Amino acid sequence: YYAQRTEPYKVMYLSHGAGLESETSWVNKGSVSFMMDNLIADYGVEPFVLVVINNYAVNFDVENFINNVVPLVEANYNVATNRENKALAGLSMGGRFTVLNMLDHPKAFGYYGVFSGGFFANMYSAEELNAITFDADALADAHIYLATGSKEFGLPAILNTSERLSKSGVTGYHAQLFDGGHDWNVWRQCFADFVLNELWK
Secondary structure (H helix, E strand, O other): OOOOOOOOEOEEEEEOOOOOOOOOHHHHOOOHHHHHHHHHHHHOOOOOEEEEEOHHHOOOOHHHHHHHHHHHHHHHOOEOOOHHHEEEEEEOHHHHHHHHHHHHOOOOOOEEEEEOOOOOHHHOOHHHHHHOOOOOOOOOOOEEEEEEEOOOOOHHHHHHHHHHHHHOOOOOEEEEEEOOOOOHHHHHHHHHHHHHHOOOO
16 A cells, blocks of 8 residues: 555455454455455456455444445545445445445445345345335446355345346346355455456456
């Protein structure tokens, strides 16, 4: 990170999930710092700022994130403020958080990574799910990445999210399935694949 860099760094905001997780999870359990070093060194990924947020502090509050966290980062770090160079991603409940940002603030980010999350069936009735509509026009140029394990309870949430996107007329999303359960082995693969094959493309 070079604060005086002429061109602001692209930036990704990354959320943990629920349970025994925190802002340290992606570093301590997800090994994201090592993955980033390797992605940059071995695959030529463009360096960007990665902001690992603590969603437990505000109970996955989308409005607090948009109105307080993002402006704080943009005011204190040399990062991009235009949506084309901003990404948001999260796992499990953090994936749901990412989807809710897509729903409520569809022009805030150009890239969305939803890992093993989204519209969990136990949180919505069939009527509530059917009533959810995304803004297809606002998301027309967004890159949306949906990924999950093949043997986990996050799979239906991804399928529900995919269905709502399609029924809303959103076509710019990519779905990926990895062998595994609701665990860090899957989420590390989700992150690496998102960065390598979706981000800043």
